[in-house]
Amino acid sequence: MLLIYCPYCEEERSELEFRNGGDAHIARPTNMAEISDEEFEAYFFLRDNPKGVIFERWRHVHGCGRFFNAARDTISDRFLTTYKAGEPKPDLNEKPKTGAEVETYEALEGAAQ
């Protein structure tokens, strides 16, 4: 299971709270009625499906409910970074952000007796 850092909640949470939203940075054509079949196919169906870094959308459905983007390595499943929706593709050479300590029961209350 993945651990995902939500850039809105500023916290790393389990994948169970998130829903994958497919590829990020795909602009919906504003002139949908006028584009050709080839253009619609490219927008709607064709994907890079990279073996390596993928830019993808996630939605924190069981948290803040907001969409955000992530860069993830599809070979190791490691997240390189996550960033808010609408922000440009980040420079992946920067140091990745990491979440604060996760609030577990044990951390707050001490180990269970």
Add this chain to the structure above:
Amino acid sequence: MRKYSVFAVAREALRGHKGWGPHWASPEPRKQYDVIIIGGGGHGLGAAYYLAKEHGITNVAVLEKGWIGGGNTGRNTTIIRSNYLYEESMDIYEHSLKLWENLSQDLNYNVMYSPRGVMMLSHNIHDQQSFKRHINANRLYGIDNEWLTPEQAKAYCPPLDIAKTARYPVNGAALQRRGGTARHDAVAWGYARAASDRGVHIIQNCEVTGIRRDETGRVTGVDTNRGFIGAKKIGISAAGHTSTLMQMVDVRVPLQSQPLQALVSEPLKPIFPCVVMSNSVHAYISQSDKGEFVIGAGTDQYNSYSQTGGLQIITHTLDAICELFPMFRRVKMMRQWGGIVDVTQDRSPIQGVTPVPGLYLNAGWGTGGFKATPGSANLFAHLIARGEPHRLAAGLTLERFRTGRLIDEAAAAAVAH
């Protein structure tokens, strides 16, 4: 090739089993082939076999970057059925099922095809309506599929809990009696042996790193970690890595690669007589001849090439298995693994020509490729040999995503397959 028979077994038993020899040859690659097939799984090896057997094209190489049958062919849950809804799907899966029925004889290799019946459980009115629609469509098309009451389902598979108070009550089931299982490794090995016998080169540990084309755009061969190998025609049958190969010729394809997990239990005595699938609660289970329960889970929600998946996915499946078959609650699971499946948006496969002359594509079998192995291989060989699709695979083209003529199996059944 030495023919396998009861006499061969008896002869070898007397000679201490020293005379069997390798199943297939491992030759050095030639400089040039008529056809190269990229991907040594069941589909690729089978296509090479049918090219040699039915089309007289024997100057063929199958290039496999790992070992044959080590990808999804060796990682699936070996379920065979043909009870799909649309004619395009029924055509190809039924063609495949008919080939399964005589495959062991055809290959002279026991693929252990076992038509023990595939029972798909219905848990609610939606399931019932959907399954009955499938049953009617199948029977009109000449494919066996029948409706069972809960009591009949229980009689067919005694471990099933049909109590009305169950967490997932069973209100009926669809049964395809000709469906069943086969031994997945034997399918790869049997095709490899029969293809090798007809002159096909099977080249393992040979990863394709580039696809070369001439000035007209036509393919001329592939670069590999063992050097350049020329070919007049190239067939791609590489499952989860199809997108990676198509990037070498700058063609984007409507595929997403996702992990699909399966697991097996400790071996038990025979108790489970058939294959049971529950699409609503997402559980697939059968018992192998070794006694292990073979259990299939769902895909993860994200793209990945990691050949592993989230624990919550298999936990979810085991939750469902324990509710449907309470007697299995204390069975221990032994191994778990993942394969990378290439999924199309309409959940139907792609088999057809590509924009690149001489390059043919067999992909998108997603979560249901094993059952299609003989049929897909047979029709892919036809496509490569003739340069145009067989009538039974005519609807599976890559162009359907442009024309909009999708084969929307996923929405029709509201399930994975």
